Amino acid sequence: MNKHKSHIIGAIEEGSIAQELGIEPGDELISINGEKITDIFDYQFLSHDEHLDVLIKKPDGEEWLLDVDKDFDEDLGIEFENGLMDDYRSCSNKCIFCFIDQMPKGMRETLYFKDDDSRLSFLQGNYVTLTNMSDADIDRILKYHLSPINVSFQTTNPELRCKMLGNRFAGEALKKVDRLCSKDSGIELNGQIVLCKGVNDGPELERSIRDLTKYIPNLQSVSVVPVGLSKYRDGLYPLESFNIEDAKEVIDMIESWQKKIYDKHGIHFIHASDEWYFLAGRPFPEAERYDGYIQLENGVGMMRLLINEFNDGFEDMLRDHKTEIDGTKRHISVATGRLVYPCIKDMAEKAMSVCAGLKIDVYEIINEFFGEKITVSGLLTGQDITSQLKGKDLGDELFLPVNLLRSGEDYLLDDVRICDIERELNIKVGISSGDGYGLVSDFFGIEY
Numbered sequence: 001m002n003k004h005k006s007h008i009i010g011a012i013e014e015g016s017i018a019q020e021l022g023i024e025p026g027d028e029l030i031s032i033n034g035e036k037i038t039d040i041f042d043y044q045f046l047s048h049d050e051h052l053d054v055l056i057k058k059p060d061g062e063e064w065l066l067d068v069d070k071d072f073d074e075d076l077g078i079e080f081e082n083g084l085m086d087d088y089r090s091c092s093n094k095c096i097f098c099f100i101d102q103m104p105k106g107m108r109e110t111l112y113f114k115d116d117d118s119r120l121s122f123l124q125g126n127y128v129t130l131t132n133m134s135d136a137d138i139d140r141i142l143k144y145h146l147s148p149i150n151v152s153f154q155t156t157n158p159e160l161r162c163k164m165l166g167n168r169f170a171g172e173a174l175k176k177v178d179r180l181c182s183k184d185s186g187i188e189l190n191g192q193i194v195l196c197k198g199v200n201d202g203p204e205l206e207r208s209i210r211d212l213t214k215y216i217p218n219l220q221s222v223s224v225v226p227v228g229l230s231k232y233r234d235g236l237y238p239l240e241s242f243n244i245e246d247a248k249e250v251i252d253m254i255e256s257w258q259k260k261i262y263d264k265h266g267i268h269f270i271h272a273s274d275e276w277y278f279l280a281g282r283p284f285p286e287a288e289r290y291d292g293y294i295q296l297e298n299g300v301g302m303m304r305l306l307i308n309e310f311n312d313g314f315e316d317m318l319r320d321h322k323t324e325i326d327g328t329k330r331h332i333s334v335a336t337g338r339l340v341y342p343c344i345k346d347m348a349e350k351a352m353s354v355c356a357g358l359k360i361d362v363y364e365i366i367n368e369f370f371g372e373k374i375t376v377s378g379l380l381t382g383q384d385i386t387s388q389l390k391g392k393d394l395g396d397e398l399f400l401p402v403n404l405l406r407s408g409e410d411y412l413l414d415d416v417r418i419c420d421i422e423r424e425l426n427i428k429v430g431i432s433s434g435d436g437y438g439l440v441s442d443f444f445g446i447e448y
Helices: 003-007 040-046 118-124 135-144 158-165 172-180 203-215 244-265 274-280 302-320 322-326 341-353 382-389 418-425 436-444
Strands: 009-012 028-032 051-057 063-069 078-080 149-152 189-195 219-226 270-272 330-337 358-365 397-401 428-432
Touching (some): 003 028, 028 040, 040 135, 135 172, 189 203, 203 219, 203 244, 219 244, 244 270, 244 274, 302 322, 302 341, 330 382, 330 436, 341 358, 358 382, 382 418, 418 428, 428 436
Parallel strands (some): 149 189, 189 219, 219 270
Antiparallel strands (some): 028 051, 051 063
């Protein structure tokens, strides 16, 4: 991608300053107050001032220098074709646990791009390893106060981190956390440890937790998630799946540290992802232990929140729509991954217990595309859903979880679209919102 192409204006807000000035989609932003723009953060920082000299290049090459007087922080009303206004930085590591390396060939090209960009960490919540972050990048994070930053630690053992990330600079990169967490930085971080059996678990995990506590309060939370292993691992580092006893040991260690850290700092800090509790067969922690669900997008507390929302929504529905529920005649199906299937099944049975005319079939979809070890719903494919539900009595509507879809798109990982599933299974497909309240509405067919 040519750098200047990232500065092309894609849209202008109606009634904005930019519209009044005659700035149009297709124009290119050259500079503000004589300073060239590298990315969206330069733009946001420089455009805050009350007086701006904005240099625009029109598609025919004509340049306009526009004099702007506005309120401080008043937005110009410009949206760029490339939201980052710069090329995404790709990963320079060769991690032994990388899921992208475990994907089959022939999928769409964007799925194979490995980003490791601190700016995307701020904008989209992506996790970064710090290995391709320069001192200048740290300076910009501090200058623009890009917070929070999500860091993929894996381990605090420098030598082991080099091995796990396949990068001889990976251990040294940990020192950048010291600057980000300096006393006056004001930067907040969240961390992640992808746990690999026999590599960074056991005493190494204990060491990592202990080391990371020194960054509290800047470092607000650290999640521990088990490595995901697909069936496409030929030629890759030999990794094993965790078993029930392993999961119990991980939970015990984390919960022990939670008690100590909470007593000292008032936060639980270190969190086991939901997968550990599923694997160990243990109940999920109470909501208070998740510190406001700060690591929800990393699979930490997702099930506790879903269960609590469902129970609250269920009681609301019974209270406010009892007559409608009693008159319900409804048959629907829900497809979900192996991991959450038992919980969704329990919720469906609870709903059916109060409504004789309600039938909910919950189907557990086995991930044959990536392999049976991949049990999360978000990595299910359209072809697995259609092949495993073909010929089933799915009722009047089939509900699929929203995390099957790429953001803002209507197709799954294997490029199968929702309309394709509807055609193959000859049924209407609804997309469940992903929260417990939405699940209650899906089950009863009543908005509340």
